[in-house]
Amino acid sequence: MVDIVQRSGCPINLTLEMLGDRWSLIIIRDLMFGNRRHFRELLTHSEEGIASNILADRLRRLTESGLLSRRDDPSHKQKGIYSLTEPSIQLVPLLAQMGAWGRRHTRVSEELSIRAELLEEGGPAMWAAFMEELRALHLDAPVPERSVFAELQAAYLAVVAKNAEAG
């Protein structure tokens, strides 16, 4: 994401050209798992502390390349609402694999990796259910019965609560 020139037609390379930087997937992750939908939410609730200019730049690039869409917020004339698109919703299996790999091979924190653990255990069936739900949240698709989002959030909050009382 950054390049305009195409280095090669290899699918791994082209995926890296779109998403292979330090911030794009972080933003998509927050939109997807944290349901952050506007600029300020993405900026201030960022675990990693993204800078505002970088956030603005990436939102623009991701929107241009079709991974996000933006529409005006009717409740506030300056606010925009960012949504995932079908291509970025289809990143769910990729993000699940990244989470699974990171959980195994990097020094993750328990609180932030519980979601990755559930997604890994849930496997492709859970990923598909989550994608259905994201289509409802971001693309006006019908709301499915199962809410993977709620499952992940509940598990996260349970770990946070447990660790808060433990100390």
Add this chain to the structure above:
Amino acid sequence: MVDIVQRSGCPINLTLEMLGDRWSLIIIRDLMFGNRRHFRELLTHSEEGIASNILADRLRRLTESGLLSRRDDPSHKQKGIYSLTEPSIQLVPLLAQMGAWGRRHTRVSEELSIRAELLEEGGPAMWAAFMEELRALHLDAPVPERSVFAELQAAYLAVVAKNAEAG
């Protein structure tokens, strides 16, 4: 891959910190699917044209972070042989997902995406077989019966031959 500071304990973020740049996964891909084992092979056979200083830098960083290992080549005192390690072999499912996504959402070339197609169709069973084979090639594990590497290579060469006669 560049950061020393840890931005957050999120597994997706930590994976990005290790691999989220434009070249690290390209190098791992070439080592994995192209069996390029030393500097010059990685440099000159690179589809994407990596610069020698970037290649040297990434090989050093990847080796430092445990994703590659390096040993001397007994046939040439200056040559090193780079190998995948267990953590990088476990990137197979991630690379398969990246290939699958890229094949669907970017403008891939037929020749370079046939491997991604096979890997996607083969699913987790094929990934596991490929990982077994990589352990034999890179980590002195016993050689398995099935050679996914040969299957991928044959399919690639078949497409190259078909397109050469057609075009």
Add this chain to the structure above:
DNA sequence: ATGACTGATCTTATAATGCAAGTGGTTTTA
């Protein structure tokens, strides 16, 4: 000993990043 190869480095230029402050507007509050 010569000429090609190897892995690596230097130079120079461009681009990305992080931080702080500022912009022009909108909404909320007193």
Add this chain to the structure above:
DNA sequence: TAAAACCACTTGCATTATAAGATCAGTCAT
């Protein structure tokens, strides 16, 4: 209604990362 707070960005600037090409000194086969 005026002041304060909020909103989505934008700008300026210093730092750092990346890229392409030339160059380097060991090593090898002949």
